[in-house]
Amino acid sequence: MSASLLTALQEKFPQARPRPSLDHAAVNVPADTILAVLQELRDAHGYDFLVDLTAIDWAEGATPRFTVVYHLRSTTHHGYVRVAADCPNAAEPAMPSACGLWAGANWHERETYDMFGIAFTGHPDLRRILMWDGYPYFPLRKEFPLAGIETPLPDAEIGAETGAAAIPAPMAGGPFVAAPGEINLTEAEPRAKDESWNEARAKPTP
């Protein structure tokens, strides 16, 4: 973070701390001052564009458990700044909504709520945006398996008619990721690493 920006922020918000960053300027601030910091950056420092709003799950039992991350861009002096705020409560994470500062925060916050279960207080329409209404889990949390957890289909009528449900996806020796550092692309391509088991044949126990 450029020293002048950090100094200027710390004059107004003494709890702001520099955040380790390999690329852009970054700052950690407490959750209760996040809106004031964002507004200060927008109005006094020219960071007038909210590029991204997302969250980090630091795993179950970690303190803090969730961190909300904002990326701001200046359309006048073309700089980026990253602002991060920890959610104080791990069980019911919450963060003030930035919709009042940027209308574009609306869907970003809905997505972050959908994936991580972080409630944005003051959001005008906090519904799920990717998964269907009534889905009981938050898929990007660390305890949620990639394959998923069995859940009824969003439409109960269709579920009853077809007998289908949202099932854990068969991983069959996956996950399907490319082997890093492999020169031979045939060897590196995403495929089941362990082909000794599949949906029909159970995974052998060592």
Place this chain on the structure above:
Amino acid sequence: MVTPNTELAYNGKIEGEVVVSQLDAVINWIRTNSMWPMPMGLACCAIELMGSASSRFDIARFGAEVMRFSPRQSDCMIVAGTVTYKMASAVRRIYDQMAEPKWVIAMGACASSGGMYRSYATLQGVDRILPVDVYVSGCPPRPEALLDALIKLQGKVRRERSATQLLRS
């Protein structure tokens, strides 16, 4: 083999303006050559579906060029793309709105089996909610593969006992 008959086409003077056939053959002939697709384009396979409808591959050669975006007017649903669980109910509902007789082509790896999307959000094969007639492999399949699937589906329809089914229903 040499045959004395040189009449290669239908000749009303000889046949007496009557063609004798089987009801099954006539019904299936009609069905196979005007199979209007319901393009269920959900991902990149839909681009290849558009390619097969365009001039280079020209699905019209097989009577399936009339892409109907109303399920009421279509005979064959081509599920082209990744079906998420959120979309699955809509896909099934559209299928239910299609008039009988109706067929389904699962186009590409995702529609056939979930493909590379082994994840919480993706339906692991559209055959979990629809009766699929033809599966097409590929990610995405080339237009030729889709045309091949259509020809295979036509072959399947030609073998159906359509008249018996009609009389029974």
